[in-house]
Amino acid sequence: MTETVSPGDSPVDAPRxxxxxxxxxxxxxxxxxxxxxxxxxxxGLTYPQYLVMMVLWEDQPRGVRELGQELGLDSGxxxxxxxxxxxxxxxxxxxxxxxxxxxxxxxxAAGATLSARATGIPQRLADAAGLSAAELDQxxxxxxxxxAALQSGR
Amino acid sequence: MTETVSPGDSPVDAPRxxxxxxxxxxxxxxxxxxxxxxxxxxxGLTYPQYLVMMVLWEDQPRGVRELGQELGLDSGxxxxxxxxxxxxxxxxxxxxxxxxxxxxxxxxAAGATLSARATGIPQRLADAAGLSAAELDQxxxxxxxxxAALQSGR
DNA sequence: CGCAGATAGGTTGTGCACAATTGAATTGTG
DNA sequence: CACAATTCAATTGTGCACAACCTATCTGCG
Numbered sequence: 001m002t003e004t005v006s007p008g009d010s011p012v013d014a015p016r017x018x019x020x021x022x023x024x025x026x027x028x029x030x031x032x033x034x035x036x037x038x039x040x041x042x043x044g045l046t047y048p049q050y051l052v053m054m055v056l057w058e059d060q061p062r063g064v065r066e067l068g069q070e071l072g073l074d075s076g077x078x079x080x081x082x083x084x085x086x087x088x089x090x091x092x093x094x095x096x097x098x099x100x101x102x103x104x105x106x107x108x109a110a111g112a113t114l115s116a117r118a119t120g121i122p123q124r125l126a127d128a129a130g131l132s133a134a135e136l137d138q139x140x141x142x143x144x145x146x147x148a149a150l151q152s153g154r
Numbered sequence: 155m156t157e158t159v160s161p162g163d164s165p166v167d168a169p170r171x172x173x174x175x176x177x178x179x180x181x182x183x184x185x186x187x188x189x190x191x192x193x194x195x196x197x198g199l200t201y202p203q204y205l206v207m208m209v210l211w212e213d214q215p216r217g218v219r220e221l222g223q224e225l226g227l228d229s230g231x232x233x234x235x236x237x238x239x240x241x242x243x244x245x246x247x248x249x250x251x252x253x254x255x256x257x258x259x260x261x262x263a264a265g266a267t268l269s270a271r272a273t274g275i276p277q278r279l280a281d282a283a284g285l286s287a288a289e290l291d292q293x294x295x296x297x298x299x300x301x302a303a304l305q306s307g308r
Numbered sequence: 309c310g311c312a313g314a315t316a317g318g319t320t321g322t323g324c325a326c327a328a329t330t331g332a333a334t335t336g337t338g
Numbered sequence: 339c340a341c342a343a344t345t346c347a348a349t350t351g352t353g354c355a356c357a358a359c360c361t362a363t364c365t366g367c368g
Contacts, residue, residue: 004246004260005214014211014269015276017224021290022186022279023205024297027226029183030325031304032176037326048354051177057168060159064317070171072181075317077355084353092158101316101363106158115168122169125176130303135296136175142285142293143178149284150185184355191356202324218347229347231325238323255333255346 025143035128039121043114049085050118052078056091057115061104063096090114179297189282193275197268203239204272206232210245211269215258217250244268 017023033047040050048071055070056062064078071078082105085091090111096102126136171177187201194204202225209224210216218232236259239245244265250256280290 004262005266013273015208015272016212017205017208019294020276021283021294021297022183022190022276024294024301025179025183025186026201026205028297028301028304029176029179030226031301032179034326035304035307036176046353047180051171051180054169054171058170065315072184073354074356076319076357079318081354099316099364103317108158112159118169119167122174122176128304128307129175129300131296131300139293139296139300140173140175140178142289143175143182146283146285146293147178147182147185150182150189150282153189153282188356200323219345227324228326230327230349233348235324253334253346257347 032125035125036121039124043117044088045090045114048073048077048081052081052085053090053111053114053118056105056107056111057118061094061106063102063104065102067105085111186279189279190275193278197271198242199244199268202227202231202235206235206239207244207265207268207272210259210261210265215248215260217256217258219256221259239265 036047036050040047043050045053051071052067055067064075064082067082068074068078082091082093086093089108092106092108093103094106096104126133129136131139190201190204194201197204199207205225206221209221218229218236221236222228222232236245236247240247243262246260246262247257248260250258280287283290285293
């Protein structure tokens with residue numbers, strides 16, 4: 001008895017990779033992260049760490065839960081990530097005195113300074129994207145609706 | 155000396171999360187994977203495993219390197235993933251006799267059968283996406299150009 | 309007050325991603 | 339033929355994601 005299937009046969013109705021929006025998003029997202037990498041390396045950050053720093057640059061301190069809501073990440077991802085950011089010297093975590101369950105994440109001076117060095121990154125990436133500003137805008141808007149629709153169905 | 159920065163200050167030029175296409179892709183990609191999860195759970199596959207199976211459903215056997223080119227993944231990701239697919243009984247890996255460096259990945263009968271059960275998945279996801287077919291088409295096309303542009307600049 | 313349920317954050321375990329390295333097999337070139 | 343360069347897959351190490359579970363703290367209600 002042959003274990004495997006004879007080569008070359010392609011089931012007619014099998015899902016095809018090249019038609020799938022989801023694979024396009026998966027591939028594009030990884031390509032974008034890869035394009036960020038050399039720039040973020042200079043700052044000593046990974047892409048998810050950069051996202052957390054962006055949230056903090058906008059307003060701080062923030063609780064772990066708040067960060068998670070902004071980014072769609074849970075404590076299982078954020079707790080170790082924040083520890084790494086702390087050991088890098090970019091943030092400090094402190095238990096809230098008012099609510100001992102909360103951990104507030106503060107920027108250090110080094111973490112705040114980093115925002116200046118990050119200023120040009122989005123523009124450099126937009127340039128590498130090869131799309132017009134209008135296309136990027138529309139892409140962002142469409143992806144936002146898509147994300148919302150996918151999340152609502154749960 | 156205070157370690158942290160006084161709360162509330164927001165550097166003017168810091169990159170802002172809500173304007174970034176890259177975050178929109180990152181979030182949408184994770185949302186799509188999450189939307190797939192309950193359907194793929196029924197098949198016993200993760201999303202990357204499903205991608206590999208789709209490539210094999212189209213044509214098999216395939217070398218590890220070919221799979222990697224289709225999906226943009228390297229052997230560091232694929233080798234353990236393929237071992238898991240093998241221990242699940244969906245594929246079989248064999249050293250090529252003609253070129254002992256190559257490992258060819260074959261579908262087993264169970265792996266081939268799985269494609270029938272996966273038939274409806276893309277449509278179910280498209281329905282959950284809340285976008286028109288035209289919008290999904292355009293999104294896929296735009297993401298394809300974006301991925302190509304980001305990869306070319308390396 | 310007392311305590312059930314909710315909430316916040318952390319831990320564990322699995323499975324990607326990806327850089328860097330390794331080792332075996334093959335190819336190209338003299 | 340010899341052998342350096344290349345190709346292929348696997349391995350190692352780091353860092354996400356995310357489910358499942360855990361503990362401590364807080365809140366509301368009787």
